[in-house]
Amino acid sequence: MTLEAHSLGHGYGGEDVFESLSLSVSPGEVVAIIGPSGVGKSTLLRLLALFDRPDEGTITYDGDSVWQLPKQRRLEYRRRIGMVFQEASLFDASVRRNATYGLRVRQSWGDRLRHELARLVSRPNGTSAALEALRTVGLADNADQDAASLSGGEKQRVAFARALAYEPDVLLLDEPTSDLDPRNTAVIEDAIQQARNRGIGVAIATHDMHQAERIADRVAVLLDNELIEIGSTEIVFDDPTDDRTRKFIDGELVY
Incomplete structure (x- = not known):
C-alpha cells in the first residue's frame, strides 16, 4: 500500500502547523521526518494515521482519497496502519x-x-x-x-x-527511540530494517540525525511551516538543495 499526502495544510487555534505539504511512503522504504521540536512531525504522523483530518489537502492510500470514503472503508485503511508513539x-x-x-x-x-x-x-x-x-x-x-x-x-x-x-502495510513511528539507551535503540532500528525488508513502508519522525542517516532511504525536512526538502538520505545530508537544510543539520539554526 502506497501512502501519499497531497498539499496538506493543518493548524491549531488559528496557527498553521504546516501548509502545502506533500509526501509519499512506498512499500519497502523508510522515510525519516526530521525537524526541530514543535515543527509538526507528530501532527503529520497523526494525519497519515487517519487519527485527525487535515484542514486542507488529501491523503491517499493506493490511489483512494481516504477522507472521501465512507466511514467503514476509512476504518479498513486505518486498520492497515501501525503506529508507535514516543x-x-x-x-x-x-x-x-x-x-x-x-x-x-x-x-x-x-x-x-x-x-x-x-x-x-x-x-x-x-x-x-x-x-x-x-x-x-x-x-x-x-x-x-x-x-x-x-x-x-x-x-x-x-x-x-x-x-x-x-x-501493517505502513508503520508510523513517532520518536520511538528518543528515551532509549543505545542497546534498545539498536534493537528497534534493526526491527525497522526487518519490517522494511518485508515490504512494509515506514515513516519515522526523529530528532536523531545519525539515526536518520543509518536507517532511512529518504529524508524529509520540516522547517518554517513547510516541507522544505525531501530526497535520498545521501543527498539531503551531503548535498542538500536548500541551504536551510544544511544549516539545520549542522546546528547553525537555533529554534
Missing part, C-alpha cells in the same frame, strides 16, 4: 497479551477479514504472529512476563512488536 502505553498484563492486542481487536473485522486474521494468528510452523514479532525485538523469552516489570526500553520494544504483529 511513550509506550502497555496494559497491566503479560508481554504476550500486550503484543496480541492489535490482533484481538481486529477479530471484529467481519467475515471478509477473518481468514486473514487466522493466517496471522496461526502460522504453518505453529508460531503466532505476536510471538514472531516479539522475537523480532528480542523479547520472545519474556512473553509470559508481566509487562509492568519491564524496563522502559523493553516496554517500547513490546509496543513496537504490538504494531508489527498484525503485519
Whole structure:
C-alpha cells in the first residue's frame, strides 16, 4: 500500500502547523521526518494515521482519497496502519497479551477479514504472529512476563512488536527511540530494517540525525511551516538543495 499526502495544510487555534505539504511512503522504504521540536512531525504522523483530518489537502492510500470514503472503508485503511508513539502505553498484563492486542481487536473485522486474521494468528510452523514479532525485538523469552516489570526500553520494544504483529502495510513511528539507551535503540532500528525488508513502508519522525542517516532511504525536512526538502538520505545530508537544510543539520539554526 502506497501512502501519499497531497498539499496538506493543518493548524491549531488559528496557527498553521504546516501548509502545502506533500509526501509519499512506498512499500519497502523508510522515510525519516526530521525537524526541530514543535515543527509538526507528530501532527503529520497523526494525519497519515487517519487519527485527525487535515484542514486542507488529501491523503491517499493506493490511489483512494481516504477522507472521501465512507466511514467503514476509512476504518479498513486505518486498520492497515501501525503506529508507535514516543511513550509506550502497555496494559497491566503479560508481554504476550500486550503484543496480541492489535490482533484481538481486529477479530471484529467481519467475515471478509477473518481468514486473514487466522493466517496471522496461526502460522504453518505453529508460531503466532505476536510471538514472531516479539522475537523480532528480542523479547520472545519474556512473553509470559508481566509487562509492568519491564524496563522502559523493553516496554517500547513490546509496543513496537504490538504494531508489527498484525503485519501493517505502513508503520508510523513517532520518536520511538528518543528515551532509549543505545542497546534498545539498536534493537528497534534493526526491527525497522526487518519490517522494511518485508515490504512494509515506514515513516519515522526523529530528532536523531545519525539515526536518520543509518536507517532511512529518504529524508524529509520540516522547517518554517513547510516541507522544505525531501530526497535520498545521501543527498539531503551531503548535498542538500536548500541551504536551510544544511544549516539545520549542522546546528547553525537555533529554534
